[in-house]
Structure formats: structure tokens, C-alpha cells
Amino acid sequence: MLWLVLLPAEKPSLLNPPPVTPSQPAPTTPPKPTAAENLLSGYGDPATPPIEDLKKLHHVIGGYFSVIKESSKNPIGGNADLAAALRGENPNRTVFLPANHRIFSADGLLLDRWGSPVIVHPEGWRQLELRSAGPDKVAYSGDDLILSPTGLQKNP
Amino acid sequence: MMRSRRQFLGEASCAAIGSTSILSTLLNLTMANHAAAAGGFSGQRKALVCLFLSGGCDTFNILIPRDSPGGYDEYAASRSNLAIPRNQLLPLNYTDSQGRQYGLNPACTRLAEMFNGLGGDTSKKRLSFLANVGTLIEPIPNKQSYLDGNIALPKALFSHRDQIEQWQTSVPQGMPVLSGWGGRAADVIHSTLNTEQTAGYYMPMNFSLSGNNAFQIGRSEGQFVITTGGALSFTGTGGTSAMQQAKEQALKDVVASPIEEHYQSLFQRTHGRITANSIERGALFQQSFDGSGANLNAVFAAAGFPNHWLSQQFQAAIKTIYIREQLKLARQTIFIEFGGWDHHSELLNTQRGMLLTLDAVLYAYQKSLEALGLADDVITFTASDFGRTLRSNGQGTDHAWSGNQFVFGGPVQGGAVKGSFPSLAIDGPDDIGRGGRIFPKLAADQYICELLRWFGVSNGDMDQVLPNIRNFYDPASAANPVGFLG
DSSP: OHHHHHSOOOOOOSSSOOOOOOOOOOOOOOOOOOHHHHHTTTTTOTTSOTHHHHHHHHHHHHHHHHHOOOSSSSOOOSHHHHHHHHHTOSTTOOOSSOTTOTTBOTTSOBBOTTSOBOEEEEEETTEEEEEEOTTTTOTTSTTOEEEOTTSOEEOO | OOOOHHHHHHHHHHHHTTSOOHHHHHHHHHTOOOOOOOSOOOSOOEEEEEEEETTTOOGGGTEEEOOTTTHHHHHHHHHGGGOOOGGGSEEEEEEOTTSOEEEEOTTOHHHHHHHHOGGGOGGGOOEEEEEEEEOOSSOOOSHHHHHHTOSOOOTTTTOHHHHHHHHHHSOTTOOSSOOOHHHHHHHHHHHHHOTTOOTTOOOOSEEESSSOOSTTOOSSOOOEEEETTEEEETTEESOOSHHHHHHHHHHHHHHHOOOGGGOSSHHHHHHHHHHHHHHHHHHHHHHHHHHHHHHHHHHHHHHTOOSSHHHHHHHHHHHHHHTTTTTTOSEEEEEEEOOOOOOSSOHHHHHHHHHHHHHHHHHHHHHHHHHTTOGGGEEEEEEESOOBOSSOOSSSOOBOSOEEEEEEETTSOOSOEEEOOOOOOTTSTTBOSSSOOBOOSEEHHHHHHHHHHHHTOOGGGHHHHOTTGGGTOOTTOSSOSSOTTO
């Protein structure tokens, strides 16, 4: 078998080019989802309580901070920073979520199930409070959903 | 597992940070070096009072450029629905070297008076602002150098807890063992300047009215947590009922008992002795604190303090300064925290209400210090977690970095805006992104260093207190790092 590999490839002649065969689409395999994508499975599913969305995101954040140890680069001060960090703008250049993930808005913000940007409130390094504006889409109103950095639901 | 004495005290102390527990106070006291008896005191008595506006105060809606066209237009465009109308700004009688003029939030009428001159007297300018100040490890020459990522940055920028810690420690890299710049200042000056404390007398120089904090923890010196009623005690604040007194006496007897069988270890014996000492310190403090009341109540009433808990805090601060001779203290720091500035929503109305309170309290406080002849001995300064984004999120603003602070008192050369006021244009030369995050051009270290030079920390000791200072300023320099004290 080795000789087959070592045989010089036949050089195509410019005058007699090899016959062109219709190109066949290369078999594609869907990219393997990242761990963060798996954690977000079912995000926004109407069959699940809305707070579950924030819990899923909280798990993703936990994974992020278990991998990213550097605390002085790519600081996270809100939604835009966190979203960018999850897309790969972090000290390790690790992509946690692909840019085309459905959790992101067109301008790259993390969205809740009602389409409002999730409010990301950094209390400390690795300590992010998450808030959804809720079904009325008005932030800081009575129907907001809040998850503390410890993962417990809080009252608005 | 056996623990060393250092471990025991260290762990216990760390566990108490963030609470007002009496135990933590006692343990902080235990770590204190007793002041050396090296001659008598002579010289000016001084106090530094830290007002920490926790939550991240939106100070770009307090100190506002009012020159137009120019500064105000830039401000108004960036702040959109959060902008204070130009005709409502309280004018400050000051023009900087760039020709820029400033105004204050309309809720700050008395702060404007303290800036422009108390009672209209321009010889009594008591307050100055520091523009564009924040936590830094090294200077940031320009926006591009930040974006290039080659500048050492404070850890976990834009997060509350980390930035509070960094303002109070002045070590933005983070610290394996927490100590604050007020505590480290006490380490180097308590025994050398508070020389009236002789013959076993000991009173700490760092007082907190807002529980334990990082600011006042030193390597050897600690903080003494007090309340508006005076010293904390095991039975509450200043308890005088027969039951409380009996309880306290029983406690004293137990901890002072010489019978070693009561204790299983040297640590427990040490702790017992310290507890007894601390009860004595508390009693000593309380005696003087209570005795000052009659003299001061009339002054407080005349000064017009509003009915607010913050007034009680500042009145207690004045009392603590007023009794400094009885406490044998030539130097004191006092820590007061005023929280609730995290205005992600309803910035305008909520901040206005808080500023009205702050404005009235600080004015009455300064007025009281003036009436008592203490004004030249006290500098009060503000700090806050961080500044906020210029762009409105609809109702408020989000976490950012640099902001403006103010400093006041008799020694302050008032009536100026020090530092370099930034461009407030979104995506402008001073905005590092995400809707108007201004990077600091003045380091918290420079601000603090100037306060400490006045307070008595020698140039030679400055590195111990501010490990990063030489990145910004040579402590041996004749000129002050910022210039608000001349």
C-alpha cells in the first residue's frame, strides 16, 4: 500500500487537462456544539419557566469563569461585555458560543425569551447578577426576573 | 490541626470583614501595636474623613461643563434624556486653563457655595473637585494604548466589590492579604505621631461609622468600629440598664479571670485579655463621647442638619474629632459610607433626592467644624466604586470607570477643578467603549498621596502605604501630586 502513497502524482497537462467532473458537495457534518451551547439547550422554551433561562445562562457564566482566570483583561461591566466574552473576546480567545447563536441579538447582545437584552450586573469578579425585563419588556418593573450571582432567584 | 497565633487572628479577622461584629473590632484591636511613648505631642491635630459613595456614583451628572458651544453640548448629546438642562446648572466661579467652565447639579446649592465661597465670601472657598480620577496601576497615555492591551489594568474593572476594594486598598492588582491605605498609614504614623499615648494607654486612630472596611485595616493597626451612639459594646451601644451593666461586668470578669484553667490554649487566653482591654477602650471612648454632647448639640442645631441618618453619622464624626485630646490622638481617620448610588434606573429623580440630602448634610457638617474651630484640622474627601457610562440605558446609566470626586475643608485650596476634565463625547478620545466609559487620567494614588502628605506620612514611608505611587509621582517631589492643597 505504501507505494501507492509514494507514487508521484500524475501532472496534469495544460493541453490536456483532466476531464472536469461536476463537483459534488462535500459531505458536511454539523459542528459539534460547545458545552455552553449544550447548557443553553431549551433556552426560551415556552414550556419551561422563564427563570430557567437565566439559570441556564448562569451555568454558562459559571463555565466561563472556570476557564477564564485572568481578571484584568476583557473586563465585564454589562451585557455587551459578557456577550463579547462568550463569543471569544476573552483572554483565552475561547469561543463559548458562536456569534450566530440565537441568544444573541443582531447587535450582539444576550436576549431574554421576550427579546429584551438581559441586564448583566457585575457585583464582583465572577459575581454577575442577571435580570430579565420580563413579559412587559420594561426593565426594573414588577414582573422582572432576577437571578443573584449565587444562582438564587430574587424578588424584583 | 494546630494553628499558629498569626493564622488564628488572621482568619478570624478576615471572616469578620464586612460586618460590624464586635468580635472583628476586638480582633482588629488586638493586632494593633501599642503606641510608643516617645516624648509629648506638639503640633497640629489632623483628621481625614472618608465619605464613600458606594454603588458607583454618576458624578458626570454632578460636575458638568457649562461652556457652550463646547463642553455642555458634548455632555448633552452623550447624556440625551439624562442631561441636566443648561439653565438649571449652578454656576461655579471658575474657568480652567482650557477655558472650560463648570456647573453643579441643581441639587447641590450648598456645595456650590462651599466651592464659590461660604456666605458669598470668596476668601472662604472650601471645596474643590478632582476631575477624571479612578483606580490605575500605571498611567494610560491615551485611548489607543488601552485598546492595544499593553497597559496593566486593575482587576475586574466595572464590578462593584472589586472597585470598592481597590479604592480602599489603592492596590488595584488585588491583594493576597487585605490591607487598606488608611490602615497602612496608621501602621507608619500611629506610634510616631500619636505620642501622647503613654503608660500603656492605647486608643486606635482609625474610626469607622460604617462597620468594617478594607480602608482602615493595616498590617498591625486596625479600625475601631463605632456607631452614632458611640462605642460598640457586647450589650449594645451605650447600654446603661442594670441588666446590661450586670451582663457586661460578668463578661469582664470572665475574660479577665486569671484562672488559666478557664482556657484551653494560649490563643484563648490572649483573646480573653484582648476582650477585656477592648471593653476598657470602649468605655474610655464612650465616656469622652458622651461628655461632648452638651457642648455640641447647640452647634449642630444651629448648623441645620437635616433629619437623616447621614446627619447622625457626621455628627458622630465631629464628636470623635472633638474629643481627640481626651483620646490622646493627634491623627484620626474616620470612615463613613453612604450607599445607594447604583442608578441603573431612574437616575435623575433618585440621584436628585440623594444629592439634596448629601448637600445639606455636608454643608451643616462643615459649618459645625468652622464653628468649633476645627475646620483647619479636617479634610473630608469622597470616593466611589467607579463612574458610570455617559450613554443612557433608557432610565439610568451602567458601570464604567473614571469619575469626579470632591474634597473639602479648611486646608483645601477651594474653588478649583483639578485634574484634566475629559471629553464627554461617546466614542471620543477619552471613551474606551460600550457607551461612554471614560478612562482615568488622574490616579486614585495621586489623590490619596496628597491627602497623606498633609496627614503626616513621610515621603520615605509613602511607598509602604501606596505601593504603586511611583508609577505616577515621585514622593520626594516638592510639589503636591494634584495641587488641591497647594
